[in-house]
Amino acid sequence: MANVKELLRAEANDSISFGDYSLETKTKLADFKFQDSVYKVKTFRGITRLEKNGGVVYESVPGSAVHEFKETDRQVTFVAEASDDIHITLELEPEKEYKVFVDDTNIGRMKSNLGGKIDFSIELNQGESAKVNVVKL
Numbered sequence: 415m416a417n418v419k420e421l422l423r424a425e426a427n428d429s430i431s432f433g434d435y436s437l438e439t440k441t442k443l444a445d446f447k448f449q450d451s452v453y454k455v456k457t458f459r460g461i462t463r464l465e466k467n468g469g470v471v472y473e474s475v476p477g478s479a480v481h482e483f484k485e486t487d488r489q490v491t492f493v494a495e496a497s498d499d500i501h502i503t504l505e506l507e508p509e510k511e512y513k514v515f516v517d518d519t520n521i522g523r524m525k526s527n528l529g530g531k532i533d534f535s536i537e538l539n540q541g542e543s544a545k546v547n548v549v550k551l
Contacts, residue, residue, distance in 0.1 A: 471485070509526060
């Protein structure tokens with residue numbers, strides 16, 4: 415895996431990839447159209463943030479590269495890569511329960527707050543990646 419040098423791109427499998435944690439300064443790409451939605455990404459070594467139709471979908475601290483990000487009504491899947499451990503916030507449906515898997519290991523159930531957010535952390539070493547699957551119960 416590697417950083418997404420285009421900052422945001424559509425993949426052949428109906429997913430998107432975004433983020434470049436190697437950048438020293440915050441870089442943005444807006445008005446990216448994909449599947450009837452408009453995306454915006456802000457990324458650099460300190461943070462990566464993906465917005466969809468004006469709302470936050472994904473945020474990591476520090477920055478990350480996200481590959482094959484795909485959302486359905488029941489789940490969100492992606493592969494996250496970073497230079498160190500990352501803290502991820504996803505915005506999902508408000509007040510719903512989700513089961514979170516990292517590299518096929520169940521890390522537990524989480525209930526989204528009134529804003530629909532869940533938070534979790536992933537331990538990574540330089541350039542490592544982790545497959546994340548968040549399933550609505």
